[in-house]
Structure formats: C-alpha cells, structure tokens
Amino acid sequence: MSQPADLLIHARWIVPVEPANVVLERHAVVVRNGRILAILPQDEARSRYHAPESFELADHVLIPGLINLHAHSAMTLMRGIADDLPLMRWLQEAIWPAESRHVSYAFVRDGTLLAAAEMLQGGITTCNDMYFYPDAAAEAFDQAGMRAVLGITVLEFPTPYASDADDYLRKGLAARGQWHTHPRIGFSLAPHAPYTVSDETLVRVASLAAELDTTIHIHLHETLQEIQDSHSRHGVRPLTRLARLGLLGSNLLGVHAVHLDQSDFDLLALHGCSIAHCPTSNMKLASGIAPAARLLNDGITVGLGTDGAASNNRLDLFQEIRHTCLLAKVSTLDATVIPAHAAIRMATLNSARALGMGDLIGSIEPGKAADLCAVALDRIETRPCFNPASHLVYVAGREHVSHVWVGGEIRVNKGNLMLQLNDSELLALTALWQTKSGS
Numbered sequence: 001m002s003q004p005a006d007l008l009i010h011a012r013w014i015v016p017v018e019p020a021n022v023v024l025e026r027h028a029v030v031v032r033n034g035r036i037l038a039i040l041p042q043d044e045a046r047s048r049y050h051a052p053e054s055f056e057l058a059d060h061v062l063i064p065g066l067i068n069l070h071a072h073s074a075m076t077l078m079r080g081i082a083d084d085l086p087l088m089r090w091l092q093e094a095i096w097p098a099e100s101r102h103v104s105y106a107f108v109r110d111g112t113l114l115a116a117a118e119m120l121q122g123g124i125t126t127c128n129d130m131y132f133y134p135d136a137a138a139e140a141f142d143q144a145g146m147r148a149v150l151g152i153t154v155l156e157f158p159t160p161y162a163s164d165a166d167d168y169l170r171k172g173l174a175a176r177g178q179w180h181t182h183p184r185i186g187f188s189l190a191p192h193a194p195y196t197v198s199d200e201t202l203v204r205v206a207s208l209a210a211e212l213d214t215t216i217h218i219h220l221h222e223t224l225q226e227i228q229d230s231h232s233r234h235g236v237r238p239l240t241r242l243a244r245l246g247l248l249g250s251n252l253l254g255v256h257a258v259h260l261d262q263s264d265f266d267l268l269a270l271h272g273c274s275i276a277h278c279p280t281s282n283m284k285l286a287s288g289i290a291p292a293a294r295l296l297n298d299g300i301t302v303g304l305g306t307d308g309a310a311s312n313n314r315l316d317l318f319q320e321i322r323h324t325c326l327l328a329k330v331s332t333l334d335a336t337v338i339p340a341h342a343a344i345r346m347a348t349l350n351s352a353r354a355l356g357m358g359d360l361i362g363s364i365e366p367g368k369a370a371d372l373c374a375v376a377l378d379r380i381e382t383r384p385c386f387n388p389a390s391h392l393v394y395v396a397g398r399e400h401v402s403h404v405w406v407g408g409e410i411r412v413n414k415g416n417l418m419l420q421l422n423d424s425e426l427l428a429l430t431a432l433w434q435t436k437s438g439s
C-alpha cells in the first residue's frame with residue numbers, strides 16, 4: 001500500500017555524500033515533515049509513496065544543501081569597497097573605518113538579507129555567520145528561510161554595536177535569548193581573533209561555551225604577521241596560547257589555519273578541533289595557502305567557507321570547492337589529493353560536523369533535514385557527463401543551481417528565488433545602501 005509523503009524528488013543522479021564516494025542513478029528522495037524519509041530507486045518510490053508535490057529532475061544531480069562554514073554576511077554592503085590590500089591594511093584602512101561609519105541594525109539586516117538571497121541561489125542552505133547585531137542577522141535569515149548559526153562577536157574595542165567585551169557578550173547573549181528556540185537559527189561564541197581579544201575575555205568565552213554547549217568560532221593563524229605578533233606579545237604561537245587558556249576542544253572552529261607548524265597540527269588533532277578553509281579569501285588577501293590536504297590526512301575536520309563579500313568577493317561555495325581542489329594539488333605537486341567527492345564532502349558533511357550539526361544536515365540520509373540542492377547538467381558546457389561528481393567540482397558553478405529546499409520547503413525553483421521580497425525590491429535595498437555609504 002502506498003504511504004503518504006509531502007514531497008518526491010526524482011533525480012537523474014544523487015550524490016548523498018554519506019556513504020562516501022557514491023553516485024546513485026535514477027533514485028528519488030522522499031520527504032515528510034521537513035525530513036528525508038527515504039532514498040530509493042524511482043520506480044519503487046512511485047509505487048510505495050504518494051505526495052502532493054513531485055519534481056522530475058531528468059538532467060540534474062541532487063546534493064545536500066551546501067554549508068557556508070565562515071561568512072560575515074552583512075559585508076555584502078561593502079563588497080568591492082577596498083581590494084588589493086593585505087589583511088591588516090585592508091582591516092585598518094578600509095573595513096574598520098567603514099564599519100564605524102555605517103554599521104547599524106538596519107545595515108546588518110539588509111546586508112544579511114542580500115547575502116541570504118545570493119547564497120540560496122548558489123545552493124547554500126546553512127550559513128555560519130560572524131558579525132555585529134546577530135539579532136538583525138537572525139531576522140534576515142528567518143525571513144529568507146535559511147538555516148544559520150550566528151556568532152556572538154566579541155572584540156575589546158568599541159564599534160557602533162558595542163563598547164567593550166562585556167557589552168558585546170551581553171548584547172549577543174540577549175539576541176540568543178530572543179532567537180535560540182527558533183528551529184533554523186542557532187548561536188555560537190565568536191571571539192574575533194587571538195589578536196583582537198584578551199586572555200581574560202578568551203577564558204570567559206571558553207567557560208560560557210561550555211555552559212551553553214556552543215561552538216567557538218574564531219579566526220586563527222590567518223597571516224604570518226599574526227604569528228610573529230603573538231610571539232612578541234605572548235611569547236607563544238596563537239594556538240599554543242589558546243590551548244593554555246582552555247579554548248581548544250571539539251567545539252573549537254578555527255577559521256583559515258593558513259600558517260601551521262608541527263605543534264599546531266598536533267594541538268588541532270589532539271583536541272579534535274575543526275577548521276573552516278576559505279581559499280579564495282586567503283588568495284585575495286595574499287595570506288597564503290592553508291594545508292587542507294594535510295589537515296584532512298591528520299583526521300582533522302575541514303569544512304569550507306567564503307569569508308565576507310569584502311574579501312572574496314563572491315558568496316559562492318562552488319568557487320571555494322574548485323579552489324580547494326586546485327590549490328591543494330598545486331601546493332603539494334600531487335594531483336591525487338582532495339579528489340572531487342572529498343571536496344563536496346568538505347562543503348557539506350564536514351562543515352555540518354564542525355558545527356556540531358552532523359546529525360541534522362550535511363548528507364542525504366533518512367532522518368536528516370531535507371536541505372537539498374539540485375544542479376542542472378543539461379547545458380552545452382556540462383555535456384556529456386561521465387561523472388557528475390567531477391562536473392560538480394570542475395565544471396558546474398552556482399549558475400547551474402536549479403532548485404533548493406530548506407527543511408523540505410522550496411527556496412529556489414527553476415533558478416528563481418522564492419522569497420517574500422522580489423528581485424527588484426532586493427535591488428532597491430542595494431541602491432539605498434550605495435547612496436548611504438557613498439555619502
């Protein structure tokens with residue numbers, strides 16, 4: 001007898017990510033109550049389930065929704081404001097002054113909404129964010145129907161958002177109190193970086209993270225300068241300092257990890273930390289090439305992030321996936337490292353696990369949330385197709401994303417974004433902030 005479901009998605013190919021290195025042909029995903037109920041051959045799905053909605057994706061590959069493991073979403077409003085500068089000059093001469101002039105609740109809400117629209121259209125269903133006004137970002141991600149983890153940003157210096165570390169924590173925790181029961185919105189603690197946060201505050205963050213059972217999201221070992229400065233100010237490398245302060249653990253998500261020595265690899269592996277690899281941002285700011293293949297080899301969970309739109313300048317995980325593969329190969333002179341399936345896994349299941357959300361998202365498995373992305377491989381440049389995993393990494397881009405679901409609800413349909421705001425309303429927001437920022 002046929003069982004009821006909410007949604008049936010028949011796809012030419014499915015890359016479930018778990019089990020690893022598998023491509024299913026002519027299978028269907030059955031969705032009920034926002035969760036994946038079954039993955040089975042299409043004929044069986046048609047006879048065993050009936051649903052009010054079904055999609056026939058005859059030339060498409062279905063993958064788990066991509067997870068952006070590191071973003072500053074509202075920085076879409078500062079895209080292209082300053083390019084071609086190294087990190088510290090870029091921060092001190094361009095970004096921090098611009099933020100001190102313009103950042104507000106409305107800036108973060110509007111900028112994040114634009115980021116969410118861009119990310120959803122590029123197949124991203126979850127974003128791990130770090131910025132000011134996490135309550136404004138929560139409002140935007142809620143409106144866009146995306147899943148998000150919002151960092152409670154902590155700095156020592158004042159910004160229009162908060163005056164000192166206490167104030168950042170107090171406001172961030174208040175936002176968490178307001179939003180944390182939302183089914184798609186979570187919170188982390190986000191001390192900006194070892195060089196912007198004091199020992200005392202880092203210790204407080206570690207104890208709060210344990211108390212609240214949250215991830216700690218922190219920029220780490222991004223530039224050589226950061227490591228030299230840590231040596232002169234603290235006498236040790238940043239990771240050694242964090243270990244001494246009690247920050248390292250399986251809930252520690254370090255962003256970048258470009259410059260690592262043996263002691264750093266050992267600490268990350270020993271404590272089960274995770275890394276958000278952001279290859280495009282690292283290239284653009286000339287920070288270096290993170291040793292992603294070696295980290296993976298050491299058993300460290302490495303996911304992928306875009307970083308903010310002011311240092312990338314695209315919130316495009318297809319680009320990060322491709323850069324990850326190419327950089328790993330050219331930096332090791334070994335073409336076999338990080339093959340296609342491994343890179344797709346980094347942008348999905350590894351990122352989910354780094355967020356402590358590996359039971360909910362990151363793969364197409366029964367019981368998980370139906371966060372899904374379909375990529376159309378029916379164009380001249382994607383045909384013929386001998387291996388859809390290869391095409392996903394080396395050929396396809398976000399322009400080939402045709403359908404996106406979050407928790408079984410459609411967010412992109414045949415390439416069209418399904419938001420309450422239409423494209424011209426979103427473009428009006430960009431025009432508004434272009435005028436405000438230019439004045």
Ligand SMILES: [Zn+2]
Nearest residue numbers: 072219307308
């Ligand atoms: Zn960043």
